[in-house]
Amino acid sequence: MSTGAAPHTDPDGAGGLVLAATPLGDSRDASGRLLEALAGADVIAAEDTRRLRALAAALGVTVSGRVVSHYDAVEATRLPGLLADIRDGKTVLVVTDAGMPAVSDPGYRLVAAAAAEGLPVTCLPGPSAVTTALVLSGLPCERFCFEGFAPRKGGERRRWLETLVAEPRAAVFFESPHRLAETLTEAVAVLGPSRKAAVCRELTKKHEEVLRGPLSELAEWAQEGPVRGEITVVLAGAEPSAAPAVGSLVGAVQERVDAGERLKDAVAAVAEAAGVGKRELYNAALAARD
Numbered sequence: 001m002s003t004g005a006a007p008h009t010d011p012d013g014a015g016g017l018v019l020a021a022t023p024l025g026d027s028r029d030a031s032g033r034l035l036e037a038l039a040g041a042d043v044i045a046a047e048d049t050r051r052l053r054a055l056a057a058a059l060g061v062t063v064s065g066r067v068v069s070h071y072d073a074v075e076a077t078r079l080p081g082l083l084a085d086i087r088d089g090k091t092v093l094v095v096t097d098a099g100m101p102a103v104s105d106p107g108y109r110l111v112a113a114a115a116a117e118g119l120p121v122t123c124l125p126g127p128s129a130v131t132t133a134l135v136l137s138g139l140p141c142e143r144f145c146f147e148g149f150a151p152r153k154g155g156e157r158r159r160w161l162e163t164l165v166a167e168p169r170a171a172v173f174f175e176s177p178h179r180l181a182e183t184l185t186e187a188v189a190v191l192g193p194s195r196k197a198a199v200c201r202e203l204t205k206k207h208e209e210v211l212r213g214p215l216s217e218l219a220e221w222a223q224e225g226p227v228r229g230e231i232t233v234v235l236a237g238a239e240p241s242a243a244p245a246v247g248s249l250v251g252a253v254q255e256r257v258d259a260g261e262r263l264k265d266a267v268a269a270v271a272e273a274a275g276v277g278k279r280e281l282y283n284a285a286l287a288a289r290d
Contacts, residue, residue: 020128025205
């Protein structure tokens with residue numbers, strides 16, 4: 001077990017791994033520490049090197065260090081070289097296209113590897129689409145969970161949504177604009193048309209838009225399309241009395257059975273996610289078969 005005692009690096013000093021949040025859209029959200037780090041890092045590992053240079057130009061910063069790409073497909077292969085740089089006393093700065101590294105973006109593998117070796121690691125805090133969407137949603141968000149990107153495949157997405165049926169915390173997730181309508185329509189079927197939510201589009205950018213309301217209205221809006229831009233969705237937490245009628249969950253059980261699960265296992269998973277009794281759901285599933 002890690003003790004968390006790995007030394008921290010001073011981004012103004014020499015050596016170490018530095019993760020830095022970058023603006024979501026408006027370059028004026030960049031912190032003074034980010035400007036200093038961009039100018040002074042020995043190596044910058046950027047999710048998109050072109051966007052990194054465009055950001056530096058917008059901020060009036062001259063990047064003097066070596067710039068390397070650091071996106072999903074190359075993250076693992078970059079790891080040994082970046083660790084070697086840190087061991088040699090260099091400052092390695094990790095940035096993504098927007099927001100905080102390692103939050104549904106490259107970064108966590110490098111942090112874990114550096115921490116395991118006791119190498120210096122620190123973070124320059126800043127913009128995050130997750131917390132920005134939460135506070136703009138108008139929904140209770142004292143407690144929340146972050147779900148990353150919604151699953152792409154229909155069956156996986158439905159099973160994922162089923163885990164949120166009885167989730168009392170607000171849930172935040174990312175979705176691509178061309179899949180948003182499908183995801184929201186399925187959310188209506190699984191979570192109910194009245195579940196409150198917010199769709200946040202192009203946060204901090206010129207065409208920022210936040211739509212709030214029940215899932216049924218948001219799904220209808222998305223279907224009118226086309227939807228463009230970066231999308232973050234916030235779902236309200238389930239009310240204590242929001243557990244669905246057992247009969248409405250039989251379809252979800254049957255989908256799992258059709259996918260190869262045993263009836264007993266499918267019932268257990270759906271019942272736990274929805275907060276209903278397994279025996280009652282099992283009997284309802286059997287009755288539907290008959």
